[in-house]
Amino acid sequence: MAEIALYGKGGIGKSTISANISAALAQRGKRILQIGCDPKHDSTRLLLHGELIETVLSYMKRTPPDQYRLHDVVYEGVYGIHCVEAGGPEPGVGCAGRGILTTFEMLERLHIKDYCYDSIIYDVLGDVVCGGFAVPLRREYADRVYIITSGEFMSIYAANNILRGLKNYDTEKSRAGGLIFNARGIADEQENIKRFSEAVGLPVLMQFPRSDLFTNSEKENRCLVEKYPDTDIAADFLDLANTITNQSILYQAKPLPDEILEQKVLNAKVFRGAAAKTVDFSVAEKEGKKQNNIIYSKNLISREPLSGCAFSGAMSICAQVQDAICVAHGPVSCAHITYQSITSLGRKMLLERGLVLPASVAPAVVSSEMRESMMIFGGTEELRRKIIEVKKQKPKVIFVLTTCPSGIIGDDVGMVLNLEDDCTKIIPILTDGNIQGDYLQGILMAYQEIAHNLVDKNVEAEEYTVNIIAEKTVATATHPSFNFVKEVLDTLGIAINCRYLYKTDSNAIKNLMRGKLNLLAYEDYMGRAVKKFLQEEYGALFMDMAFPVGVSQSAEWVRWLGRFFSRSDEAERIVARQEERYWDEIKRIRPILQGKKLMIITYSHQIDWILKTAIDLKMEISFIGVLNYSQDDLFQTEFTTEIKELNIEYDIRNRKKDIARMQPDILLSNYSNTDLTGSFFTDTIPLCPQAGFLSGLSLAGRWGEFFRMNLKEGWKDDAALYEKYNA
C-alpha cells in the first residue's frame, strides 16, 4: 500500500489535484482512500459530486468514544473511492492542528488501514504550520510526499517550509517525491519553479496549465478526469498517478535558508538590519505612558527553568478569597494538581495540629473539564456554561484562571465577562499554565489583578489598623507566625484590617486602604515585589521590616510598632519579657554549645535569626554556602565579620569536599541526608521559619540536648540491612 501526502499552500489547487489523482488511480481499479486534512473540509467534494460529508471531528464531538465506527465517517465517492474529511474549528478558535492529530488517532484506533487499500492519499493544508499538520509526514503515515506549488513567491516559500518540516522527520530515509507545478499563468513562473526545483534537488513531476477544463468540471462538482476523460490534462493525471505509485527513487528534503530562497530563487532584494531604525518612544514615556509595568518573577528575569506554573501559583492566592470561586479553564489534570497542592496544607494542619483551615481544606475550585473536542473547537462555550453553573452559588467573585492548553489554543476568556452582574464580579487571570511564567509569577499576577479589580483606592485609612501582606499560603509556619503577630498587635491595641491575601474576602480586599500600616510577612523576592507594587500603585505605607524571626528582629519589630502607634511602653514590656526568656535559655545551653563549629548550606536567604542565636551561644560559624533558590535572590546578613567563610552562589558539587575540610560539629541545611557521613550532627532549617523571639532558640535547644546527652543515632548503622532487604 502506498501512502501519499500532498502538501501545498492554501488555495493552490491541491484538493483539485489530489482528487484527480485519486480518481485517476481508481479508474484503473485501485482501491483508494482520500483523507482531507484541512479545516475547510472540501478535499473530497469533487469525489462526492459536491456532497458535503460529516467530518471526523464533528462526528467525534457528538458521539461517545465507545460508539465510534468507521462507517459513520468514511463515505463512498466516485469509482468507489473512500472519502474522509478531518474537519476542524471555525477560523479564529480552537486548534486545527490538534484536530488533525485527533483525527489520525481515531482512524488508527478503528484500524482503517486494515481495509486493504492500494493507496491512501492525504491532502494536507498549507505549509507545515505546527506539529498537528505535520502528522501525515510522520513515518507511520505517508511513505512519500509531494508538494503542489505555483511559481508565485508565497507558494514557493510555503513549499520550502514543507521541505523543512519533512527534513525534521526524515533523519534516516528520504521521502520527498517531487514537485507538482500548478501554473497560475503569471510572469517568470516557469523560471522560478525551475530554479527552486534545481536548488532543492527535486524533479517537477508534472505541470498543469491554467485551464477552463478545471473550472468547468468543478462547476459540475466533478473531477476533470471524470468529466473530460479524453483530454490531455486527464492523460497527464493518469501519468502522474502512475509515476507517483511506481516511483522507486525518492529524494532527501533539502530546504533552502530563507535568504538564499529569496535572493537566488525568487530574485527578491533583501536588506538585513542595515538601515532599519527602531522607533523612539521616549517622549511618550516621559508623558507617563508605561510600556512594561508588570512585575516579573526571579525565574523569568534570570531566564531560569520555570519552577511550577503560573496557573497554580495564581490559584493558590485566589483560593484565599473565601467568597470567591475559582474556575480552572483547562483539563481536569491542571485543576487536580493545583487542588491537591492547596489542600496539602489543610490536610497536614488537621493531622498535625487539629486545625481546620477552610481555604485549604475545601478550596472553591472547579474545572471547566476541557476535553478533546474543546481543544479542537475552542472551550469558551463550555467555560460560559461552567460560570453560569457556579454563579448559582452566588459568589462575590469568580476568578477564571487559564491553563497551558487553553492558552495554546487561544481561547478568548474575555468572552465570559458579560456574565458579570451586580452580585458577581468576574476576574480573568490569564496565566495560560506556565506560558506566562512560573509559580511565583502566577502569585504576582494574582496579587496585581485582584488589587486592580477589587481594591477601592478612595477608602480612608483608619488609626490603629494594619494590613498583613504576602503571607505564604502553603507554609506550616503561616498560622503560628500570624498568632505571634496577632498577640503583639492585640497587646498594643492594634486591629488587623485585611490579610492580603490569606484567608480573606472581597469586602476586606475592597477596603484594603483602611489599613494605616502594612506589615510584610516575608522580605523575600515575593514579599519585596508585592510591597513595591502596593507602594507604587496605591501609595501603601509599609513597616521597614518583615515579620521578625529571632530575638533581635523581634525586639526591633515590636519597638518599631510601638513607636509608630505611640505605644512604646507596652512594646518595651513585651520585649523585656521575651528577652528575659531568651537569655535565660541561652545561659542554660551555652556551656554545651560554646565553641562548636557550625556549617550551613542553605536555600534560605534570611538566616540571621539562626546566626544571632549561634553567636549568643558563642558558637563558631565556620562556613555558609547559599544555594540558588527560585524564590529568592538576595542574601543579607549583619554578621559578615563573624562568618569565617561565606559562599554566595554556592556550588553543591563541593558539599562533600567542604564538609571534609571544615569538620563541623553541626551541619545545618534545609534537608538532611543520610548520604553525608561524618561525626557531625545534622539539623534542618525550615524554608519558611516561624516568626517570634524564640525561633532561633527552638533549633539551638535541640542541638543542646543532643550534645548534652552525647546521643547517638544507632539506626544510621543499618544502611546495609536496608540495602539487603529493601533496595
Added chain:
Amino acid sequence: MMQHCMKNITPDSLTGAIFAVEGIRDACVVLNGPTGCKLYHSAVSDGQYSRCLSFDPLEFAEEFYFGQPRIPATYLDGYDYVYGSGEKLIRVLKSISSKDYGLIAVINSPGAALIGDDLPQILKQTLLAAPCFAIENTGYSGSFAEGYQNALDKIFEALPANSTQTVKKSVNLLGFHIYQKHFEYNLKTIKKMLALCGIRVITSPCAGDTAEKITHRAEAELNVVIYPEYGERAAKQMQKQYGIPYIIPTQGAPIGFEAAENFILEVCKKLNAESSRALEELDKVRARAYLFLARYSSLLGLPKGALYSICADSSTAYALTKWLSTYLGMIPSAVVVTNGTEGIFAKKLRTFLKDIGYGEAMNNPIATSPAHIVFADGNTLAQMRLAGQRVGGVEVSLPSLGYMDVMPKTFFGGEGVLFLLEQILNGLRFLE
C-alpha cells in the same frame, strides 16, 4: 458555607498513565511537559512508592529532575510550545540512558500533546537500550482508569511476553497501582493467602514488579482481576492473546471475611488448588474478631447501628459496604463511588444498598450526611470536619492526611479485617 458545595477534584487520565508506569520498580517516566505537571506527580510517586532515602533536593540536582528523585521532565515553557520540545527531549533521554532502567515511557503533558512533537520518532533517534514507548496524548479530562489502562496496553506492547509456558497453579493479579492506599501490603496479603493455597503469583503489573517480571505474565494459568476498573481490559487482552482465562471475584476485593473466603474459594476452584489452610487462617481471625466484638457489643451495643459513610473506588466500596452492613450490622449513610457509576461493582453496590433498604445512600452528599465512621480519602475527611462533623475517619483512598504508616497495613484478608475493626471500635469510642 459556599465551599462545602465544591467537589474534590480527583486525578484524571494524565495521572493514571503516569502512575501506571511509575508502579514498575525499574521504570522511568519522562514527562514531556512543564515542571508544574512534574513536581506533583514526582512527589506523590516518591511518597507512595519510595525508592530513595532522602528528601534532599541536592541529591537530585541534575538537569530535568528539579531536586526530586522521580519523573525527569523537559520543563517546557512558552518558547517550547511554539518551537517544539524535540531538542530538550533528546537531551533528557540521553541523560537517563545510562541509568539502567528496565522501561522508559515518554508521556506528554496536556499542553505538549497539542503541539504534536513526534515522540516515537524521537525515541527511535535516541537509540535507547531499554524498552521504551511514548504516550502522545493521555486524553484530556479522561478518567484515571482510562489513563492507567491505556498506559498498561503500551507497557505490554513494549514488554512482550518472553514465555508462554504455563506455570501450574499460578496467577497474575491485575488492577493494582501505586495511587491506592496501602497497595504494597494489600498485595502482599493476597500473595500470602494464595501461597497458603499453593498458588504462586507471577506478576502484578504496575505495583512494584520489575519490567522483566512483567514479561513473564503469559506464564500464568489464570488472571485474577482485583480491581476491574483498572485490570479487566488487560485480562481480556491476555485472554485473547495468550488464552489465559480470568476471573473477577464475585464479592469484589477481599475486604471482610465473606469476600476474602469467596476470593480464596473462587481462585482455588479455577486452579484446582487446596483452600483449606487459607480458610483455616481466616477462621482463626474470625475467632479473634468475635472476642473483641462480643465484649465491645456487650458494653456499648455497638458497632451495630452505627452510621458509616464511604468514598472510594467501586470495588472497594462494594466489598466494604457489604462487610460493614452484613457482618457488623452498621448503617450506610452516604456511599460515594469515585470512579463512575457504571462498573460492575458500582451496579452491585446499588443493588445491594437497595436490597437492604438504603438505596438513597448513593445519592447522599458525604460531607454533610451524618456519620460515625467514615472510610474515605484525606480531603473528604478534612471537609467533614470543616462541615462540623465529628467522625472517626479511616483512610481507604488518597490523598492521605499524612499519617505515616510505619507498620504495614492492609484492608485485605484476615489482617485487613482486624485493622479495620480496630479502627472502627476505637473510632466509635471517641465520639460524643
